[in-house]
Amino acid sequence: MSAVIRAEGLVKTYGRDLRAIAGVSLSVAPGEFVAVLGPSGAGKTTLFRCLTGLTRPDAGAVLMHGRDLCRLDGRALRTARREIALIFQQFNLIRRLTALQNVLAGRLAVVPTWRVLSRQFPAADRALASRCLERVGMLERAEARADQLSGGQQQRVAIARALAQEAAVILADEPVASLDPDSAATVLQTLRSIAGSGVAVIASLHQVHLAMAYADRIVALRDGRVLQDAPVAEIDARAIEQIYGSRGEAA
């Protein structure tokens, strides 16, 4: 299957010799759920920032629809970003708005400015936002204010926001690191089913067993390089555990 997003030889060095990533390549197909694993400092965050165009790599390219995101700026970069939806560790919902309004934030790029400022979203967008909330099992709380929801519920609303963006790629940076085990399972199950509908999902995770349980493929990073990149069935879990174990960091 052809890739929807492809990173080629990404290199990013901070300061004189702190090399965050040193030649990372990665390609993800529609419908695939890829988990990026690695101890802190392995380069996960830098890789994700490069994939979204937030950080410009020193070398390499991020290709989407034949265009290199790393060479875009201004309006062109904004347009390209519509195709990549982000999910954050801290959810990043607008606390005083309702769950539904937060999901509508996923439509900001395509709705006219006056409608955004007056909060008069078109009926079609409102219906889409409701469907997205339904898919993550949060439709009943549509009118609840974001700051009244639990962490797991907030993350599900954030996933609905990403869905409402109708992006080809969803990037989730440590989506379950701040959640309890039950909420984490629900969130990963939701991401799993979204990938099943044809979206490419890339999530960085801390726990190997969660990656093994929910992802199709695992990309293990260490010291800014790809250590392993293989379907879950072919992954040697013990070899992966080692990249954490050798640093004394329990997975």
Add this chain to the structure above:
Amino acid sequence: MRRTPAARLRFAAVVLLVAAFYATSWQLAQVSPAKLMTGLPKMASWARKAWPPATDELPVLLRRAAETVAMAAIGTTAAALLALPVCALAARNVTPSMAVYYPVRWFLNALRGIDSFVFALLFVAAVGLGPFAGVLGVALHTWGSTAKLWAEAIENVPPGPLEAAAATGASRVKVLGFALLPDVGPSMVSVVLFWWEFNVRASTVLGVVGAGGIGQELKNSMDLLDFPRLLTIILIILAMVTVIDQLSQSLRRRLE
């Protein structure tokens, strides 16, 4: 607690400096308890002459008080409208560039640094006597103060939600209007109410420089030594300020 000799020396130096500061200030401020002692009986006799307060001019005085409230309201509203576009430029986290941020901050600090009283003095010379000069004075000073407080409210907003909205590919105006405004809106309204309340109090003295309102009547009565009328004016000011304070505070409490 035992002090080292160095600490003791430092303590003595600080005490000496503070004492010198107050001695100099006392001199500069020409504080004279003797003058106060001779002045007090004079004021007591005024107070006796002031009772009962004059009521014959009540309609005129109430109109003047309304003028003061109106000056504060128009001036504060104009200031808020002017502050709206500027505050985003003066907030570190959303300003388009530091090359805009610094000049805007300097400009706002200059407006803030000059009191509305001083502005009103200038405007009385420029546009003539009357409440309009007061409105302009209030508007300029409040513009700087409001924009600065709003910018600070914006700077305290957590960056995550803004980043998330921007990541959808939305333009800057949409991000600010949709993700920022709901967060800072209530505190922005609260700031405006505070300044309205403050400006009603401040506007009572604007009349002294000829910029309209109840202050002008205050000055006239003082110049004519018409104490019953002066007392009426002071009572009107007290009532007006109390009502506005209560109203503004109850509105602000409802915003939280």
